[in-house]
Amino acid sequence: xxxxxxxxxxxxxxxxxxxxxxxxxxxxxxxxxxxxxxxxxxxxxxxxxxxxxxxxxxxxxxxxxxxxxxxxxxxxxxxxxxxxxxxxxxxxxxxxxxxxxxxxxxxxxxxxxxxxxxxxxxxxxxxxxxxxxxxxxxxxxxxxxxxxxxxxxxxxxxxxxxxxxxxxxxxxxxxxxxxxxxxxxxxxxxxxxxxxxxxxxxxxxxxxxxxxxxxxxxxxxxxxxxxxxxxxxxxxxxxxxxxxxxxxxxxxxxxxxxxxxx
Amino acid sequence: xxxxxxxxxxxxxxxxxxxxxxxxxxxxxxxxxxxxxxxxxxxxxxxxxxxxxxxxxxxxxxxxxxxxxxxxxxxxxxxxxxxxxxxxxxxxxxxxxxxxxxxxxxxxxxxxxxxxxxxxxxxxxxxxxxxxxxxxxxxxxxxxxxxxxxxxxxxxxxxxxxxxxxxxxxxxxxxxxxxxxxxxxxxxxxxxxxxxxxxxxxxxxxxxxxxxxxxxxxxxxxxxxxxxxxxxxxxxxxxxxxxxxxxxxxxxxxxxxxxxxx
Numbered sequence: 018x019x020x021x022x023x024x025x026x027x028x029x030x031x032x033x034x035x036x037x038x039x040x041x042x043x044x045x046x047x048x049x050x051x052x053x054x055x056x057x058x059x060x061x062x063x064x065x066x067x068x069x070x071x072x073x074x075x076x077x078x079x080x081x082x083x084x085x086x087x088x089x090x091x092x093x094x095x096x097x098x099x100x101x102x103x104x105x106x107x108x109x110x111x112x113x114x115x116x117x118x119x120x121x122x123x124x125x126x127x128x129x130x131x132x133x134x135x136x137x138x139x140x141x142x143x144x145x146x147x148x149x150x151x152x153x154x155x156x157x158x159x160x161x162x163x164x165x166x167x168x169x170x171x172x173x174x175x176x177x178x179x180x181x182x183x184x185x186x187x188x189x190x191x192x193x194x195x196x197x198x199x200x201x202x203x204x205x206x207x208x209x210x211x212x213x214x215x216x217x218x219x220x221x222x223x224x225x226x227x228x229x230x231x232x233x234x235x236x237x238x239x240x241x242x243x244x245x246x247x248x249x250x251x252x253x254x255x256x257x258x259x260x261x262x263x264x265x266x267x268x269x270x271x272x273x274x275x276x277x278x279x
Numbered sequence: 280x281x282x283x284x285x286x287x288x289x290x291x292x293x294x295x296x297x298x299x300x301x302x303x304x305x306x307x308x309x310x311x312x313x314x315x316x317x318x319x320x321x322x323x324x325x326x327x328x329x330x331x332x333x334x335x336x337x338x339x340x341x342x343x344x345x346x347x348x349x350x351x352x353x354x355x356x357x358x359x360x361x362x363x364x365x366x367x368x369x370x371x372x373x374x375x376x377x378x379x380x381x382x383x384x385x386x387x388x389x390x391x392x393x394x395x396x397x398x399x400x401x402x403x404x405x406x407x408x409x410x411x412x413x414x415x416x417x418x419x420x421x422x423x424x425x426x427x428x429x430x431x432x433x434x435x436x437x438x439x440x441x442x443x444x445x446x447x448x449x450x451x452x453x454x455x456x457x458x459x460x461x462x463x464x465x466x467x468x469x470x471x472x473x474x475x476x477x478x479x480x481x482x483x484x485x486x487x488x489x490x491x492x493x494x495x496x497x498x499x500x501x502x503x504x505x506x507x508x509x510x511x512x513x514x515x516x517x518x519x520x521x522x523x524x525x526x527x528x529x530x531x532x533x534x535x536x537x538x539x540x541x
Binding site for chain 2: 025026027072098099102107108109110111112113141142143144145146148149150155278
């Protein structure tokens, strides 16, 4: 039995998800907090490695005692978020919990699809309330630019070798991923690129977003995207945009968890 | 001639507006930045003293050289926000500029009305993206609670002695203010108390918000508000809510500035 949690975090003060000996990480903070809450060493396993500065509105992870055994969960799952949020720092929050009885379940390997959002603020006066939470550009994105970005994003959809959209030096042997949906739209003053796939290569969304900026600024046209993918060369795609604008937005598993949070 | 600016700031890392010898303040940061930008000592005068942690979505202030003279503004006002935002820290932003030729104008004493918003997040799982920017309560506010808070807020409207809503120990001699509008509504998942007046006493909005929480939680009814005002006693009103949820939201002058920001 594992406890599956849905959490949100502001990535600005975390050196990514994965625990590191000396830096503050999401896994490190959660392991320490939950071990203290349960009075024994807990293992925390995430759905994704996220980079420094990347945010999550919906990140999934499992919690179980290192000395795994049945009946360890003394806190009812529907009350777990309250107990956890009482002791967690303010930049991370447990949104809900769900008990998984399938021993084969793994929060990362069992993922069916994930969705990311990349947020761009195009304003001469950047909002102080969005710093570290968007990629800021002074150049205003006109409706026509957003429309071309959206058209270009459609070119990502499908099963492709995404080597052009993978950070140089990545050690991934199979760069084929299937993108299910991709769109660009203006929402609440920001331009948002939303993309879902069965998996993502290292920096894939940030490079896709940089390539869409090339489309907005006329260095590429929407019809160039298939050729950029076909090249299988990092140099064919655009810049890697900063982590600030990137949010993990959803994770899907073969089952639909009923998130308990009273 | 003075340059009137509209600025926004995230108050979390400022010890309020007013310059202090050793703490980081809005006035301190702006004086230093503008003096450096113009190459001479600039005077920065604000529309309000705000407390540590209080935010502004619309704060008005004037800038002029200490050695005041005509023709000092070498940067066109419509470009000033760009020049300023290039050098300002990320938690403060210039939204627009306007030239005031009336020598008698003072950003504080010329105010006709100001509007504040107090934001409350009622959620068992506080959003990590709102920490420091809302007052968080675990107790959910039902539609009926919000409706009663709104009804109570209407009791603030009018010209009253607001001594009950003034921090104990304030040295203000005339505690009479005229509240023009006051309402409570749920917006975007938050409960917002919006209030405009010709002026505000020290902590007035935060005490009003605390009193509205008393109404939500049944310790007061909406019809008690006139009596709470009538008592002219700080002890009659509710708690002073934390600064985190408070935003200066607008400032009105006898004229309507045409904010220049290309």
